[in-house]
Amino acid sequence: MRRNRKDAWNRRLIAENYLSVNDLIWPVFVHDKDVAREPVPSLPGVDRLSIDALLSDAGEAKNAGIPLIAIFPVINADLKSPRGEEALNPENLICRAVAAVKAAYPDLGVMTDVALDPFTDHGHDGLVKNGYVVNDETLEVLSKQAVIQAEAGSDVLAPSDMMDGRVGAIRNALDSAGLSDLRILAYAAKYASALYGPFRDAVGSASSLGTADKKTYQMDPANSDEALREVALDISEGADMVMVKPGIFYLDILWRIKEAFSVPTFAYQVSGEYAMVKAAGEKGWLDPEAAMSEALLSLKRAGADAILSYSALDIARKLSECSPKDST
Numbered sequence: 001m002r003r004n005r006k007d008a009w010n011r012r013l014i015a016e017n018y019l020s021v022n023d024l025i026w027p028v029f030v031h032d033k034d035v036a037r038e039p040v041p042s043l044p045g046v047d048r049l050s051i052d053a054l055l056s057d058a059g060e061a062k063n064a065g066i067p068l069i070a071i072f073p074v075i076n077a078d079l080k081s082p083r084g085e086e087a088l089n090p091e092n093l094i095c096r097a098v099a100a101v102k103a104a105y106p107d108l109g110v111m112t113d114v115a116l117d118p119f120t121d122h123g124h125d126g127l128v129k130n131g132y133v134v135n136d137e138t139l140e141v142l143s144k145q146a147v148i149q150a151e152a153g154s155d156v157l158a159p160s161d162m163m164d165g166r167v168g169a170i171r172n173a174l175d176s177a178g179l180s181d182l183r184i185l186a187y188a189a190k191y192a193s194a195l196y197g198p199f200r201d202a203v204g205s206a207s208s209l210g211t212a213d214k215k216t217y218q219m220d221p222a223n224s225d226e227a228l229r230e231v232a233l234d235i236s237e238g239a240d241m242v243m244v245k246p247g248i249f250y251l252d253i254l255w256r257i258k259e260a261f262s263v264p265t266f267a268y269q270v271s272g273e274y275a276m277v278k279a280a281g282e283k284g285w286l287d288p289e290a291a292m293s294e295a296l297l298s299l300k301r302a303g304a305d306a307i308l309s310y311s312a313l314d315i316a317r318k319l320s321e322c323s324p325k326d327s328t
């Protein structure tokens with residue numbers, strides 16, 4: 001076995017998987033403050049951006065060859081409410097950000113989350129009644145939110161809320177609005193994970209959520225068969241692509257889904273996964289760049305067609321410095 005590992009050129013010849021810029025989706029945060037860039041302490045290297053700064057970074061992403069960016073809004077606290085009405089304001093921050101990016105870079109794909117958590121004062125993804133996140137009433141709001149984001153120019157709508165029937169409801173609403181070309185990327189197997197902490201810091205939902213959790217709608221990390229049922233439902237309801245989230249702790253789920261359905265299957269290297277690598281790197285305990293690339297390559301090996309990662313721009317730049325095969 002070692003003869004084929006002896007030289008770098010030989011290793012390149014037999015590499016079965018590699019990362020390419022075509023695999024990368026870059027999540028970014030936009031805020032409404034005068035500050036161009038506000039660092040997120042729990043996500044080293046990630047800033048909350050003003051729309052101007054977002055435009056500059058979106059340009060960098062496009063130049064680096066990244067096909068799609070995912071924009072998440074940081075909504076001012078005074079605009080948050082129990083029912084998250086700001087989500088349905090066509091002039092809200094996310095709609096303005098999407099419109100600005102699409103005007104500047106029509107060829108760069110833009111994706112947006114369909115969920116209420118950035119907009120609710122309780123931090124949940126849906127409407128709450130008697131302490132419970134209600135399903136069908138939430139679907140009505142999500143459907144409207146999806147149409148508003150689509151009208152602002154979003155190319156890919158990504159329901160991340162884990163309500164039952166959301167993909168079908170959103171697909172119907174889009175069709176009725178004459179928006180049947182819109183793509184839906186379903187956060188199909190989304191687990192109630194401890195790894196979303198830094199994201200919730202970034203969008204400010206951590207303080208709203210307090211000690212509450214999302215276990216009545218996000219999946220139980222103990223389950224695997226259930227993920228296949230979630231994906232089957234989302235595909236039958238009209239999803240174009242499905243996602244597994246988090247990534248590295250759920251490689252088995254990714255593998256099973258890709259094997260079972262052969263549909264475009266994405267993985268989200270979530271905030272906590274990124275932060276762990278960065279933090280260990282800051283302590284000098286490992287090489288963070290090598291660990292990050294290895295993590296993304298593992299997601300590819302497990303079957304991911306594309307990966308959301310906060311390191312996407314760094315990785316894309318690194319890939320452009322060498323041929324794709326060198327990177328392995």
Ligand code: PBG
Pocket residue numbers: 113115117125160161195196197198199200214269270271272
């Ligand atoms: C919101 C949403 C979350 C993430 C993406 N969309 C957080 C949550 O469900 O609480 C997490 C992403 C990350 O941790 O990087 N629905």
